[in-house]
Amino acid sequence: MNHGSVAIAIVQHQVMIIQAARSHNRRDHWLDVYTYSPFGERLFLASPVPQARIAPSDLLVVFPFRTPTSDMIELPAQAYQEYLELSARHQRKHENLWRRWRASLH
Numbered sequence: 001m002n003h004g005s006v007a008i009a010i011v012q013h014q015v016m017i018i019q020a021a022r023s024h025n026r027r028d029h030w031l032d033v034y035t036y037s038p039f040g041e042r043l044f045l046a047s048p049v050p051q052a053r054i055a056p057s058d059l060l061v062v063f064p065f066r067t068p069t070s071d072m073i074e075l076p077a078q079a080y081q082e083y084l085e086l087s088a089r090h091q092r093k094h095e096n097l098w099r100r101w102r103a104s105l106h
Contacts, residue, residue, distance in 0.1 A: 004066035
């Protein structure tokens with residue numbers, strides 16, 4: 001990932017928009033990123049904990065564009081749609097795990 005690259009990743013068990021804080025190569029064990037929370041349709045603002053270090057395996061999608069800003073990102077329509085789909089899939093996965101766990105208690 002190059003400095004400023006935008007992606008979707010799992011950060012603290014949540015699907016989030018991230019931006020590379022610096023350039024990384026394939027051998028890096030950690031990626032330094034800025035994290036963003038949704039703020040409306042296609043718009044994301046810096047999250048309450050704006051910096052994170054994530055494993056490369058936490059990346060879900062890396063978009064073919066970069067952005068110079070570090071306080072707000074507006075995604076193109078297709079990228080936003082991918083974010084919504086991955087968020088919904090992640091939510092369903094956790095809801096199913098919760099249901100199975102609850103069922104195992106009874």
